[in-house]
Amino acid sequence: MMLDLVLRSRRVVIEGTETAGVIGVRDGRIAVVAPLDAKLEAQESITLADDEVLLPGLVDTHVHVNEPGRTEWEGYASATRAAAAGGVTTIVDMPLNSIPPTTTPTALATKQGCARGQTYVDVGFWGGAVPGNITDLAALHDGGVFGFKCFLLDSGVPEFPPLDAAEFVATMAETARLGAMLIVHAEDAEVVALAPRPTGPEYAAFLRSRPHRAEDRAIDQVINAARATGGRAHVLHLSSAHALSGLTAARAAGVDVSVETCPHYLTLSDTDIPDGATQFKCCPPIRDGGNQDRLWQALAAGDIDMVVSDHSPCTPELKLLEHGDFGKAWGGIAGLQLGLPVVWTAARSRGHSLADVTRWMAQRPAERVGLPYKGRIAAGADADLCVFAPDADFVVDPASLLHRHQLTAYSGRRLAGIVRQTWLRGRRVRTEGQPLGKLLMRGRR
Structure with a gap:
């Protein structure tokens, strides 16, 4: 049968290996993966330039879209445009900081209603686990959420409170019963409460207020609950390398726990952050260079599963840049559009390949959340593709970003790698054109 689209490239990342090849697409899926000289007939044929590599579209499972309720911070149209511009073809939206948070079936329907018809990439949803909603988890699970997020300390927004120790174990037991994954913001409330309070513009003071012990202790709590209940757990935005030995030992013992880190932890260190530069504030915080090396x-060893953005934007006013007060400014880094070049720039300097980067940023996130037809170039997978020029470089100009607000921790940095095209289910995404994204539900394609 005639194919809809054929893409030829001297460089394609296919199932973890970079090679030459031709990709044939029919009805939005990859129908053929063949050698470069294969004769394929299609309605449209494209040959990539010699400096371009064909990658699977990235899968970012940690994005705060904030719509509805805080749409002035971000929104589905702006976030998914930025995602497409960065080679990301699938996002999974966090259950906060929207109002209402995604903690009931009604709130999930509200979220889906807001997103429908205005997404430029495919969008799935996390549910939220908060005190008092344990009886809602089964209905949310049946409604197609990809799992449940909880906090072990103050989330920063009053409508999404943390779980205490007993509530956390009970929630893990319920998600284990459902076969769902519990994803955890793992910082210990007691350790943070006993740390020095952050005030003023000194970054070192803010760093002391969120010590690595807070992560380490909370991650031990996650491991113990998963071991006791047989639950599936995932540690969000790992910043502390000190926690790695416990995670590695637990996994070796059969505990079902995975872990992610983020581009900012891999590429920024405390010495990069001037006092008062609250655009760098996030929780857990960016730590020192030795910690970064261990991440x-x-x-590289596979002890960290994936790299996702934790795109957590806000209005510029909430960053309090005129005061530079790390204690009062909103914590979160907006990086959805820049994740691929940020990580690639650092990865290649450390001897890693594009196949490594796509494994961390596409294949593994997709596999862990239950999207086996995303994040890979293989027959039967969705034809979600990214045309990437890895040796081209650019200087980050905030004005070029498609997030709702252009404040970025990467302003002025020279990065390697430019996304030239993004394809979603075999159709080229044009960020000023018709939205092509669809809403995803766990277990349904």
């Missing part, structure tokens, strides 16, 4: 070693 990279763990990523």
